[in-house]
Amino acid sequence: MHDPHQLLQQIFGFPGFRPGQEEIVQAVLAGRNTLAIMPTGGGKSLCFQLPALCREGITVVISPLIALMRDQVRALKAAGVEAGALTSGNTDQETEDVFAAIDDGRLKLLYMAPERLASGGAMGLLRRANVTMIAVDEAHCVSQWGHDFRPDYLRIGELRRALNVPLAAFTATADEETRAEIVTRLFDGTQPETFLRGFDRPNIHLAFAVKDKPRDQILRFAAARKGQSGIVYTASRARTEVLAQALREAGHSACHYHGGMEAEERRRVEIRFQQEDGLIVVATIAFGMGIDKPDIRWVAHADLPKSIEGYYQEIGRAGRDGAAAETLTLYGPDDIRLRRTQIDEGAAPPDRKAADHGRLNALLGLAEATACRRQVLLGYFGETSTPCGNCDLCDRPVEVFDATESVRKALSAILRTGEWFGAGHLIDILTGNATAKVREKGHDQLPTFAVGRDLTKPAWGAVFRQMMGRDLVRPDPDRFGALRMTEAARPILRGEASISLRRDTITSAIPRVAVKTLVSDEDAPLLSALKAKRRALAEAQGVPAYVVFPDRTLIEMAERKPATLDDMAGVTGVGAKKLESYGAAFLAVINGAAESLHPARQRLAGRPSGPIYDRLAEVQLTLLRGEDGTGKPLSLSPGILRRIAEARPSTLSDLDRVGELGPAKIERFGTAFLDVLRDA
Structure with a gap:
């Protein structure tokens, strides 16, 4: 073994x-x-x-x-x-x-x-x-x-x-x-x-934002990360095509991917994504499962994912190389209604539907979190952590307020209207907006009419969204999506529990750029040259670029600037086969023409036996014609030198056995070789 x-x-x-x-x-x-x-x-x-x-x-x-x-x-x-x-x-x-x-x-x-x-x-x-x-x-x-x-x-x-x-x-x-x-x-x-082994991916920056012109939000997010590989997930096939077109018009290299495309067309997108640097794919969740691309720098959700497991798996496609990566998830009341309805109208038995609502609640709890998101995410998987310092809420803490009275007013409006109306009509009642529909239903005569004038209409929208997110109210598919109260809301309605909510979280701010540059400005030109060499080699072989070397390996090359194949063998991700296949080509980019090594010596690159081989070769050259320089030329093949360097014999008889030298070569080189091996 x-x-x-x-x-x-x-x-x-x-x-x-x-x-x-x-x-x-x-x-x-x-x-x-x-x-x-x-x-x-x-x-x-x-x-x-x-x-x-x-x-x-x-x-x-x-x-x-x-x-x-x-x-x-x-x-x-x-x-x-x-x-x-x-x-x-x-x-x-x-x-x-x-x-x-x-x-x-x-x-x-x-x-x-x-x-x-x-x-x-x-x-x-x-x-x-x-x-x-x-x-x-x-x-x-x-x-x-x-x-x-x-x-x-x-x-x-x-x-x-x-x-x-x-x-x-x-x-x-x-x-x-x-x-x-x-x-x-x-x-x-x-x-x-x-x-x-834990669920934390500390290199991934987590961020959520409430939808406010989501197309523009995605375009702003992508613009701040231009040239980086990314995935945008959407809930519908049609949206993938619209968003991909918008990204192209904004100057990005982008394409769409969904299950309704022809198999060959989907395959072309997969190959492009594997082989092109900086391509953005706008896709449904069907995309990405089969792509082990290590250098995806960001993942954005234009719509709320289906579950916390789905969210975790989809953002997990970013930063697989361990370098910094970013995420942004957009969500709004319509997303919550859609996901609730999908569960309620599905074919699963009642206990499974309840479990699915629970999973969605966990995701909404993450979306509406008031403190470190990573703590909430890891808590779902049974892990604890300190505040991460690498999420939007650690970057910029949110303002919360005691929303107990506001929530009780909203619940009262829902119950007094028979749980037959959606958030828009309920907000009109609470803010005292006597629309034709409010007057027609007689809702301007309710005790709850105009009791919520202390909050603006957008602020009430945020309250209802968070009530849906906390599973205090749910859209009822049998009543055309009207909101109905859940059992979880009863303690608040009865005054037995209080609740804090976030201030209206709709903001034009897009999370800070966490991935600014992969290398220093000084090393950036070399990294670009190494990527160009990688792209040429990958295209010639018809393989994804990261099969040659992932970004992480090229970054280390650009920073360490190896001068020899021995140095190159010490770079993470450069194994023996890749050193043999690509080492000289990348050394030439870094240093100009690379030294030519005999294959026997190349097999020792980066190993302790390598310098021993070099010293044995020097001694052999010095003693080629004996100590006085007049003897018959004698030498050993590179393969024998390699065997000696690897075995490191300590006696003349062991040296003779390993290298099959014979009496003449033992006499010429034996003592000097043992001195080299002893020093090593």
């Missing part, structure tokens, strides 16, 4: 594990059934990829998205790993290549969509292949009431039993209920070793 620390550096180019990764890797490596809940961008894939390389046999990876599988296979191959995918998107040649790699015993990771498990051929193939582990990505898809349920995930438990191998399940979002369902369906109810 290989050493995971060594492979982490050699293959992936990482100097060490991220927090929480090593314990999971060791559990999976030991063959224990494992469930790991890790934040998006926390390095989930490494936790099954690295053990797969250390273990004998094939690791089967069940993943729900073809684009994501192809992405990971491409990245693994670029790092020198034998990986393949069996998907409906394969060409015949790709499928034949995967079968050949299985037959030859070369394949280490085999990616499959869950739907493929339905075919008897797939089960037969996996029985014949040397499968020693199953990894399940996006394990929350097994939850029948979750937002991403995939029926074929229910077959994975059967596969585990049939192959009798350990299973490691991974997900970024799973509440307690979903975790229990994962254990039941994937592990037959037997508790796996579970790792809950």
Whole structure:
């Protein structure tokens, strides 16, 4: 079994594990059934990829998205790993290549969509292949009431039993209920070793804003971040096209994406987003799940997401490289009404509808928060934190007021009108606006008429929005969206509880730009040149730019300015295979023409054996004709020098065995070589 620390550096180019990764890797490596809940961008894939390389046999990876599988296979191959995918998107040649790699015993990771498990051929193939582990990505898809349920995930438990191998399940979002369902369906109810690695993504700036000309709000947000890759999520297909056109007219590179597009057109957008720097995609929530793009700098929601899990997953597509990223979520009363109605008119049983309303309440609680948003978000997932300093409410605290009397007045107006009217009519009653409808219904004669003149009409709009957000009132789909009181409001109405609300939060201010520049002004031209080289190499190979190197690696190159391949090997994300493939090309951008190294020496780049090899080569050159310079020329091949540098023998007999030198070369080089090795 290989050493995971060594492979982490050699293959992936990482100097060490991220927090929480090593314990999971060791559990999976030991063959224990494992469930790991890790934040998006926390390095989930490494936790099954690295053990797969250390273990004998094939690791089967069940993943729900073809684009994501192809992405990971491409990245693994670029790092020198034998990986393949069996998907409906394969060409015949790709499928034949995967079968050949299985037959030859070369394949280490085999990616499959869950739907493929339905075919008897797939089960037969996996029985014949040397499968020693199953990894399940996006394990929350097994939850029948979750937002991403995939029926074929229910077959994975059967596969585990049939192959009798350990299973490691991974997900970024799973509440307690979903975790229990994962254990039941994937592990037959037997508790796996579970790792809950936290949900915090401290590099992501959180911000919400009440809708006020949302198109202009999105355009202002994008304008302040021009040139950065971003995603705008909308609730409807039509809005994706309108907003994308508006962004293009404002000078941005932007396109739209939704489920109603032809498959080939959607694929073109995905490829553009993967390969172009600074492209904005305006999309429905169908977009992004299959794209492992590490350098998305911002995510904006033009409409309220469906749930707090959906929100968390969608903003999680930003800043996967660990660098600063930003979010903005717009919402308003219409969003709340839409989401409530979608739940009430759905086909789920009553208990599930109640749970969905609870999830929506959690999201609205985050939207209407009066203090640090990250504390509210993490609290939903059962975690506590101190104020984060990286959200809009930490940047600019909101003003709150005792709204108990205002809420009681609003509830009274709702009840006295029979719970048959929406916020607009109720506000007219409260502010004493005797419209034709108010007079026609006789509502100008109610005791509540004009009792709310202390607040403006927009301020009352904010009160009603927050009452909906706190689930004190709900739109009734059977009464054309009229507001009705919930049980949660009764203590306030009876004077048994008080409530504080935010002052009207509609503002033209857009959250500050948290991601100003990725490097200093001095290093910016070099970073641009490195990105241009990356783009050229990626286009030549037909792969996404980040498969060559992610932004984080180029930023480190621009800041450290490595002068040699040894220096380059120390840059995060530069493994042995990528050093061989791209090292010289990027060194040439940084320093001009790069030194040419023999392949044997290049394999030692960045390792302690490298300088030893160099010193042995110098000694060999000095003693080429002996100490007096008159002897017969003798030399060793670069491959033998590499073996000696790696093995570091300490005696002449060991040196002879490692390098197969023979008497003449031992006499010429032996003592001098041992001196070099001793000094090292």
